Amino acid sequence: MVAGWHRMGYEFEEGSLISKQSENVIHKLHDTVENANTSNKYIxxxxxxxxxxxxxVYALSHTANSSLSSSLAKVVASAPYYPIYKSQTELLDSKKYKFSGDTSSWKNKTRSTNFIEFVTCPNNPDRQLNNAVRQGKLAKHVYDLAYYWPHYIPIPTRMDKNLMLFTLSKLTGHAGS
Known part of the structure; x- marks a missing residue:
């Protein structure tokens, strides 16, 4: 059991915004359900x-643009995708990145362009275990693993990606509340 204040907006001794106890519980949870390798990963x-x-997207656009300073990073996702990928990217109207639609429309094009690809696994609503389409040094991936929990799908393997996002609302069944 972790006290509620361990996840509140406090700053801890080492300057972290998350307590070591909360971080340890999160690592233990993923280790127990075997859905993600979190060792040597930041939470x-x-x-x-x-x-x-x-x-x-903001962080990856800056690393992407450091290799090609004049290149706008294209943010893409494979359909069907979570509409917030497009709306939040367009809302922020950045000079570093732009939402550029379905990943498949860029499959054989623009080899010298930076891409930031949202990969939902499993995808909602079709439950497909998607993998990144764009590959290479100019492709960055954001793995949205909101539903990658054993009470939604059988977990075939531990995810071990550079950037993995999970949500507590799906884990606890409180989505949308």
Whole structure:
């Protein structure tokens, strides 16, 4: 059991915004259900997955643009995708990235363009265990694993990606509340 204040907006001794106890519980949870390898990974909290999705695109657009400073990163997702991927990307109207539609429309094009690809696994509503389409050094991936829990689907393997997003609302059954 973890006290509620361990996940509130306090700053801890080492400057972290998450207590070591909460971080350890999260690592233990993923280890127990075997859905993600979290060893040697950072745990970040947000005020919802929309905030973390935006933070991921923002951060990846800066690393993407460092290799091709004049290139606008194209944000893509495979259909059917979560509408917030498009709306939040367009709402922020960044000079570093732009929502560019379905990943498949860019499959054999623009080899010298930076891509940030949202990968939902499993996808909602079709439950497909998607993998990234874009590959190579100019492709960055944000794995949205909101439904990658054993009470939604059988877990075939532990995910071990550079950027994996989970949400507590789906784990606890409180989505939309």
């Amino acid at each position: 970040l909290f947000g005020a919802g997955s929309t905030q973390l999705l935006n933070a991921a």
